[in-house]
């Protein structure tokens with residue numbers, strides 16, 4: 194099954210609304226100086242790029258993504274002159290060597306077919322003394338929004354286990370992330386957990402975005418029959434920590450890694 198990544202609005206509803214607060218936590222951790230040149234690899238609809246613009250008064254932000262629909266969305270909502278959103282591959286970044294102060298990537302590394310090539314490319318784009326940093330969801334652990342989803346899906350359909358991002362993306366753990374950075378030649382490599390709390394006001398607010406066909410879990414739901422979808426929704430209603438007032442508080446944890454180019 195393909196991971197569908199084209200519909201900017203559906204992505205916003207499913208993940209974009211959580212990728213902003215986690216991007217904020219990431220930028221707080223980076224503590225970037227103002228006036229830098231930034232490269233955002235796998236920028237999607239521009240959630241991280243947007244926050245870079247708001248938080249660090251950058252000189253310039255280049256955003257690269259291979260999904261034309263996302264780049265179109267990013268350009269439409271971020272027309273300011275500091276931004277340059279381009280269609281391109283993380284494995285062959287269409288940018289100059291040694292130019293960026295900050296080369297970052299949000300929630301994307303595990304979707305790149307060759308993560309080491311992508312980190313090597315990020316290293317190439319950074320200037321000496323520049324920082325390369327990224328973050329990915331802790332799929333196997335405390336990214337609870339997806340953890341509950343895949344645990345419920347697998348309880349009903351053991352074959353869903355093969356699609357579970359916790360199993361598909363072993364790179365999303367501290368040791369493999371640090372190893373990629375060391376292998377690229379980066380120094381002062383550190384890994385840090387980043388956490389936000391997502392409070393869904395009611396079950397529909399949690400479930401509806403899974404019907405948007407965008408990303409691995411919604412793509413899985415899209416392939417189910419209406420009856421199977423209803424069963425999965427019912428299973429989730431049993432398993433999720435739904436509070437007496439109907440709200441669903443979940444922890445969403447990411448692993449972040451940073452290193453410096455010598």
Ligand SMILES: C[S@@+](CC[C@H](N)C(=O)[O-])C[C@H]1O[C@@H](n2cnc3c(N)ncnc32)[C@H](O)[C@@H]1O
Nearest residue numbers: 212235236237240258259260282283299301304
């Ligand atoms: C989960 S989204 C993250 C988007 C954004 N960074 C955010 O934080 O919301 C992952 C992104 O990686 C992009 N992507 C996947 N493979 C890619 C590749 N080989 N080159 C460039 N972008 C890629 C997808 O198109 C998608 O926009």
